[in-house]
Amino acid sequence: MTPALVIDGVEKRFGGFAALAGVSFQVPAGQRRIILGPNGAGKTLLMDIIGGQIRPSRGRVIAFGQDVTRWPAWRRASAGIARTFQLNNLFPSLTVRENLALALRSPANRDNARGREYSEKRMDDLLVLSGLGAQADVPIRDLAYGDQRKIEVLLALHTRPRLLLLDEPTTGLSPAECQGLLDFLRQVDRTVTMLMVEHNLDVAFRLAEWATVLAAGRVIADGPLEVVRANDEVRRLYLGRMLGNEGRSSTHT
């Protein structure tokens, strides 16, 4: 089975500084994986490289068997890649429906057979399901932050991706909203592989099966979630407080 994602020797240098110093791992199709690591480890940078916002200095990014390293951001969608952003990256003066329609009508969806079946009627259904039905015609900027965050994820999903990159999706959400998002993401079917960066470990651990840990631009652990949690080096990295089964996980940003 072709892995959803292969990261092969990816490096990113800024001047003399190596933000990513040779990262390699593979994500099998359908997996829910979390990228862990302290601030500055290079997690969002890695997201940017996979999503196409930034080019690596070295190394390759291979999605579903296609080498997309040199592809511009807009082409990555046709490889099945979609991402959400840490800070809401929406279309402020357009309505909720218009935002989602944009995703739906993306050229990437045209070639995608599943995209064609996904009509606007289904979009309306999904809106109601996520509790935003009443606000379908409201401009995004008039929405509450939590709702905007939901749209942030919905937008990415509407391009019917095969690989979904989630960059700290729960930022700014209340515990109840986090739970809502978690339930929602759990329902997304296995044809979508998920790769996420997330500081809210409560949510992350209930969604992810596998963890890759980055520190100072390198992978220091990569394995099933339980194994990684028990790993001494990783625990030391997090000062033992965040990963223990006994402690409450913190949500430092």
Next chain:
Amino acid sequence: MEQWLLATVNGLAYGALLFMLAAGLSLSLGVLRIANLAHGTLYLFGGYIAWEMLRSAGSYPAALVVSVIAVGVLGASLYRLLIAQQGLVHNELGQVLLTVGVLLFLDDLIMVIWGGVPQRIAEPSLLARSVPFGDLSIPFYRLFLIGVALAVGVSLWLFLERTRWGSRVRATVDDSELAACSGVNPRTVHMLIFAGGAGLAGLGGLLGSPVVGLYPGADLEVLILALVVVVVGGMGSLLGSAVGAFLVGVLDTWGKTFFPEFGPYSLFGLMMVMLLLRPTGLLGREVVVRR
């Protein structure tokens, strides 16, 4: 051979003038994010004021001082107008509307005061000679222009690198919020930059009129020239304006001397090449967002 040399000197002199005209525009575009379409009109106004001073007072230095100061003050007032409305910082259209309004107003004012008669300020007799060079005689005034541009460039560099106010300017340009934290008022600094650029344009008006002339419509032509320099040299960088100005000046003069049929197309071509290869210009500060 001599033809090339003469054309090159003329080109450099033209470039010197373009530098004075474009530096202010480059900084206001790149640092202050202000599109001042009345920039060329400042040149024209400065030139006419200088002409008026010469006519009434007869003193070249006096004309120089008065015109530079007058245009500088005009620039400062324009800046105050521009930032009066908070919304104008990212409102390019508002800037266009406002500066076009100023342009129209000043143009008509010039008409009213000076009747729209094209004028030419003669080179001061001191400078109106030729320097022999081999078989050629090079007009001294051209060399003078190059000298002035170099002097202006060096003094600006000294000011920025070696004085306290200069470091304040540099800090504000790099990061105005941070600079504000250390007690620098960015507004004041910005106004200084803007007024300085205006004053330079006014200086260009006096010095440049033997070369470019003063007539209704000259302001638009000067604006365009300054724009091409900014596209080539990059926004927000004094060095970029200098490099761009000399490059444009020399290439344009070569074009006009050796390929006169091509006329303005050498400029057009140069600009297109820049856009193709380096949209930010040679040394531009502005980051063109291209993901």
Next chain:
Amino acid sequence: MALVVVGPLVDNYTLRLVTDAVIFALFGIGVNLLLGYVGLPSLGHAAFYGLAAYAASVWSKEVVANFWVATAVALSITGGFGAIYGALAVRTRGVYFLMVTLAVAELLRAGAIKLKDVTGGSDGLAAVPRPDLGPLPWKVTDPLAFYYLTVAVFLMGLVSFWLMSRSSFGLALKGVRENEERMLSLGYDAWRLKVAAFVLSALYTGLAGVLHAYHLRFVSPEILSLLTSARALLTAILGGAGTVLGPVFGAFLLTFVEHLVESVTERWMMVLGLLYVLTVLVAPTGLGPAAVRGVQRARVALTRRMGGEPVSATGRGR
């Protein structure tokens, strides 16, 4: 509809003025496409206006004065030019874009002055023949008939623009304006969209240029100047960018205000300049939105006065 009725009712002089306004409105629509829908402010749209006007004039004078053929030729030239220049220009944005477009228009103007044999130099091209409507039997030799032609073309332009703004393409353009990075991430090739918009905008503007040439029957390099472009941009600013009818309203307003000022004083340039400055200081985002806000405020005040609770614009009473 008002336009059609007005025609026969007014004298020739006013008719010319209204024709001016309609052509200007079409010009404004072209500019607004790029400005209001894509977010690219062009200061050099006179380039398309003038290029098309010159092309139509030269063709009519030298080859054949058939309206359809001349228009097709002019639009092809303008569209082709727009494609090449646009492909490069849309790599910039904001202030930079503004400046580049301005420079291109001015360089075209210098070219128009230089190419005397083709364009008549600074004297311009006069005696452009009246358009011949080809296979159609109507004649447009009198001002009223020409006015109807202008209105017909304008209405076609307006309707097509309206249709475009509601299409997927129109939505995509708005997306680019709002958040280009996200559009890229969603899979849209923003560059291609911008170039397409650029060319379309050039075509609308060029169409207005053709009408201009036939209306005044004279073209000169002045048509390519900054002032022409700035005026067109003003219609969008005054009327409100990003709406279909905004620039139309702006065009009419501007035409009549300019006319009024011109007939009152010789110093019309100064007065207009002052007016522009004042407009920005009072309503920096345009008169259209300002008017809308004013109306909203009036409604709230009125509702309070009558003892009710004002309902917010979204009908939610927040």
